[in-house]
Amino acid sequence: MLARLRIDTFILLLVGTVLLASLLPARGAGATVTGGAADVGIVLLFFLHGARLSRQAVVDGARHWRLHLTTGAVTFVLFPLLGLAIWALPILTAPLRTGMLFLTLLPSTVQSSIAFTAMARGNVAAAVCSAAFSNLAGIVLTPLLVALLIGTQGNGSAISGEGVLTIVGQLLLPFLAGHLLQPRIGGWVARQKRLLTVVDRGSVLLVVYAAFSAAVVEGLWSRVSAIDLLVIAGLSLALLAVVMGATGLLGRLMGFVREDRVVLQFCGSKKSLATGVPMAGVLFAAPDIGTILLPVMIFHQLQLMVCAVLAGHYARQAPAPVPASAD
Template sequence: MLKKIIPDPFLLVLIGTVLLASFLPARGTFAVAVGWLSTVTVVLLFFFHGAKLAREQIVAGITHWRLHLAILGTTFVMFPIVGVIAMHALAGIVPAPLVLGILFLACLPSTVQSAIAFVAMAHGNVGAAVASASASQMLGVILTPLLMGLLAGTRGGSSGLEGMGEVALQILVPFIVGHLMRPWLKDWIARNKQLVSLTDRSTIVIAVYSAFSAAVLGGIWHQLPPAALAMLFVINAILLVIGLAFSWGLGGLFGFAREDRIALLFCGTKKSLVQGVPMARVLFPGGEAGVIVLPLMIFHQMQLMACAFIARGFANRDDAALRNRA
């Protein structure tokens, strides 16, 4: 009974990370070091995932077109529809830049590193998650500005080739290299599962600290009155619940296996802060961009917390099932 009451340890780590970033955000040279550390952990994450996956798992992941369509449809169809509904429902109630920020959030692509880390933690289909999340990031360079232009009349440029190159260098290349080195690494990885799993969790913790440090230094706690900030938390929570319920239900409707439903759950509902902030600077005037990205900053933290809790729940159930069979 007591075990059910005690919060998940990893969730407590994330809460502590948010508090640390709020009071001691990364600045100057330290912020640069945190950025480099984040890049290194991302590269290691995908290197190890490539080395862990057997060839048949990767082929199955890439060729699972129904799952990919479900993930991309959730990201670029369902969320924008909900965003348009929210835009009309909140007009006159929430400040206009925040309403535009909610629509912008809904049109963004999925995250990559944290989505795949959660899929791995929850024992989902990592091969399919790598393929879908990477495709979402690259398609988002085109689709997000296009959707904002169609739905909100937003115009702006795009640094598409640079964004695609970054995705390739940090994600696809390490994944491919790790997989090519699998014959030499698979035994070592099997002996050091705890060390490899630590890479997944450290990537998420560093991402939370880095993202929230930037938000705090950007004045996130001073740009909104408490009432508007509370309303924004509620709106983001509703949007997140809708996304999680829709993606999990869609997986069941399509008859996906549990591993595929987990990939859809985490890849379909995540929204990229890393890609969203640079896009906002291009799509919106400088004065508006800071407020427009606030919904994304808050949603990003909420999705990390919620998904960490859900992923650990899946993992704990699997561990309990293994102990019962032993």
């Protein structure tokens, strides 16, 4: 039933976590323990991401540099420009506008970008490289863009020296350590798909619970209405439609073959919840994180539903494979 409705089970877990935090928020010592566990989960998450990125993927990616640069430009230039346009609309409160802008500064997803590219019969190898490069660049570019675009909007979100150290310690160093150890542990990590899923989802859920607990204690649901949620959903759909149209047009203007245009569309149009949640925990004050993450969570589910439909459409239109000739 969930598959027919295009509802990811992880979304249900996220909704359940938000409900749990709304009814039973972590307080006092419980909040301290939850925050510590979330920090450990973030370190482990980025360590495993680094261990999954093989040296061969880096080498192979260099062969499609035009595709990866174009995808990166959509992710870190076009999206932020659209985010600034949304910021200028006086239809949301400041924290929710910050959340919409923060959403546009995130790197692409990894698993779903590759899965939808494969479903649409695109260039899967290029999708792996493009998604990996996007996340690697995002460790540096997303905090810089937050400091440049959000920190200058007068809401005090500029990155402090302590924030830089936290980013390096929790995100960059674990990623680099995992990548340096990749020749020794990469094969084992690649075989532990269940472990990776548990760490990916578990760390995100821990950060979401800690973030929404702090936000609920500070009165989150008295500041966010049902109308706000509908406006966020409408803006997210509009944002996704514009980027989908732009990537489709850009792929043709760049002269990419069909398989690479699929990569550009699916890797360029997505934003990573798995990366956005821990980054928000590092970049923003605890009471604001829950509100800021609402647009990211809503956009995540919408992008999965839209891309699932689009990937099926592309798969039906793909040319049939040429059968091998019999000897």
